[in-house]
Amino acid sequence: MSRSIRLDAVLIQAVIAGALSFAHLHDLAEAAGQTGWKAWAYPVSVDLLLVAVWRRLRTERSKLAWFWFLVALVASLGANIATAGLLDLDHVPAWLRILVAGWPALAFLGGTLLAHTPSSSALAPDPESAPRSVAVVDRPAVPDSDSEPRPAPVLDPAPVLPQASAPAVPPALVDHARKLATEHRTRTGTDIDAATLRARLGVPEDLAGAIVAQLA
Numbered sequence: 001m002s003r004s005i006r007l008d009a010v011l012i013q014a015v016i017a018g019a020l021s022f023a024h025l026h027d028l029a030e031a032a033g034q035t036g037w038k039a040w041a042y043p044v045s046v047d048l049l050l051v052a053v054w055r056r057l058r059t060e061r062s063k064l065a066w067f068w069f070l071v072a073l074v075a076s077l078g079a080n081i082a083t084a085g086l087l088d089l090d091h092v093p094a095w096l097r098i099l100v101a102g103w104p105a106l107a108f109l110g111g112t113l114l115a116h117t118p119s120s121s122a123l124a125p126d127p128e129s130a131p132r133s134v135a136v137v138d139r140p141a142v143p144d145s146d147s148e149p150r151p152a153p154v155l156d157p158a159p160v161l162p163q164a165s166a167p168a169v170p171p172a173l174v175d176h177a178r179k180l181a182t183e184h185r186t187r188t189g190t191d192i193d194a195a196t197l198r199a200r201l202g203v204p205e206d207l208a209g210a211i212v213a214q215l216a
Helices: 002-031 037-059 063-086 094-116 171-188 194-201 205-215
Strands: none
Touching: 002 037, 002 063, 037 063, 037 094, 063 094, 171 194, 171 205, 194 205
16 A cells, blocks of 8 residues: 555656656747747657667666766756746847757757667677687507507697687667668668678678678
8 A cells, every 4th residue: 555655656746847847848948939839849859868868778878878868867957947037038048049949959869879879788799609719638648568658749739719600690780780771772772781781880890791691
């Protein structure tokens, strides 16, 4: 019983905070010259960027995700502080108008980077696929009973490495590469090659070749 009451209180607080922040962003955008539906689109844009950051932080605590989290947080808190009486909404300064006008492009850039930049976990090689060295052990010669003792053969103590196998490609990276290949084929009419895929994904050459082989 107490747990359900505590959860309900958290939900109520979340609804109140979201509604007030939404209204403050709308009021600031409207004061900066973005009237009509455009003023309502600004709080939606800030909330969508926060959702993209939250999804990225669930899988990876990267510097990219934390940077865009701070950007969205400053945009939300800045609107709350600016509309609290510290700023004359009838005479919004020019620099704030510029920031408000440039926010959609900035939010689109952040959302695109968060959605299409591969995470470090997706690019990490599988430890089971790494080549293992095989040590060669020198064994002493067994003397023949009817002949003189023979010296033991001298073997190269250097480890013998197996031929490098193709690197393991994570399924999530293959799915993302398949989308890029489809986009490239639609735009150019030709299949994507390893060099182009390597440049788009930012992966090593052998990993790009392995991905192209799976896409064939």
